[in-house]
Amino acid sequence: MKNKLVLILLFVLPIAIYLIFSTATHNSLFLPTISKANNDIPNNWKGLNHENISMKDKITVLGFVGNNIIENRGNFFNLNQKIYNKYKGFKDFQMIMVAPIGSEAKAKQIIDELAPITGEMTGWKFVFASPEEIQSFYDSYNLVGKLDANFGTPAVIIVDKELNHRGRKGKNKKGVDEYKESYNTISAADLHNEMTDDIKIILREYRLALKKNKNERKDAFRDNIKENIERNK
Template identity: 55%
Template sequence: MKKNIVLFVLFVLPIVAYLFFASGVHNFTHLPTVTPTVPDLKNWKSIKGDTFSLNNKITILVFPGNEVLKNKGNAFNLNQKIYEKVMGFSDFQLICVTPFGMEEQTTIVHEDLSRISDMSRWHYIFATPDEIKNYYQQFNLIGQLGADFGTPNVFIIDKERNLRGRKGKDKKGNTEYKEGYNTISAADLHNEMGDDIKIILAEYRLALKKNSADRIK
């Protein structure tokens, strides 16, 4: 009897566990597209003159507006709850689209966060308020920029420049819609955005494994 129990634990349970998690892959590793193919931003530059593209990168896109220091707490929440956990991935970047005139304030925030994090994948680029407003409007979102040309919401952009979020039915069958994640709420970042960014990363891991397997065949 004991021998049968041991054999069950060693051989049957691992198979059952594998089937359970494998069946969940298709249910929980796809994040819907909210806006397909958002415009790129490679024409805007950082203080050092560097340009960045959304192509072939998993991007967290931020619109901090012209009250960067006042909203420093939002940047801290984003840094601790999301950025710190994913900045080690080579295809990841965080881009802040910021109005001209905020160069000094962004430098202060960047330096402050550098004391607790490696900020090499956190970038500020600059544009005029009208350029930022026109760019944001092309996302066709429900939430709008504030009078400061910013929003506390941040957005997940995949490697094909699709804005991803929650759209459709949740696990309980309730209708849900989420186009951005509120940096004022540490819980929103930790729970919902944390889960969703993991899903995006899992999608690309699965794609890489599939491509590798196809090349071996």
Template identity: 60%
Template sequence: MKKTFVLFVLFALPLLAYLFFASGVNKFAKLPTVTPDIKEIPAWKSLNGEEVKLKDKITILGFPGEAILYNKGNAFNLNQKIYNKNKDFKDFQMIMIAPLGTEDKAKQLLSELGRITDMAGWHFVFAKPEEIQKYYDGLELMGQLDDKYGTSNVYIIDKDLNLRGRKGQNLKGEDEYKEGYNTISAADLHNDMADDVKIILAEYRLALKKNNKRKI
């Protein structure tokens, strides 16, 4: 009994305290689900022939469209504000869905970002424009892809294929809705998205500690 109490103090309490203070930032006790049970990414072409999947990973999902290099500033913002701060979490990844024919642009982007960052957690997959549109429609969002099949927004997908964000009443009783995070805005990434990613990572860290505790 004493051992269990000590383990709780050492592991659970710090995580609960973190969740309490972090939730005070985004005003939700837990990051809400915007769209449940989204579809897994099909077996589309990837840059290195690797299998790219959402399941069992915390994913930042993006749709850069055909103008990958034109909008590379968005990728730089995302890389600096979100990826670099969380890349050491082993189940954290970035997945970008782009049209077939943009492979060389994606390679160039990764090469440029790779000069300052380990890009092992970045993945690109490629599909026909109509396939990308259909997949995006399945996310059931208010936003839309542009005429190049891209958007400046990125989305948080949890390990169980739920798209997470801000939906419903926050702790102040105010209605709030946020389905994606605008990579054009460094402030949006640095503030809202950084806070929300912290919340979801803390959720899984707490779950992992609980599972480990049961095994003792």
């Protein structure tokens, strides 16, 4: 009975994984790179608890929320429900919202409002800087979109562990050229359909890379043992 169960799992699991990732609306099983080796969060920028925050070695949803944090609370709710709640279980996933110095109390209010419906909030982070610093940091990504007069935008981007900006570039499944550098937090549909899909793909990339590295280490360990045995014969 146990053998049959194992065989069933071995047959069903790959199919299930394929079905999950084949729902991607674009053509690639790997999320395209928009720009490489971008700037990390500067060391002098501080979070709500005056801590340093970094994107290095994390899959990050990066946003620039400006001064109108409370007025745009619906955007945070959309992002929380459609994205954060789905991926908060991944220790390498986080969301960083950049806001002007002086808006700390507003950011804390948003965290306090989301916590009762979300629970684990350690991956939800705000970081604060001067308007000039925010503009300079935003411009370094060479995005098509622009910040508004309050140094904010409803758009968020995906940054991978190597600080590469990821998105959609090339032909989709219908053969139509597309370019998507950001995701609109005003639109629950944009987050639910496209951003969810793209984060799913990038998480898959890292899982496959981790599995490959583990297999390579196992092979190297096995070869090393074999070498030692043959040397001692």
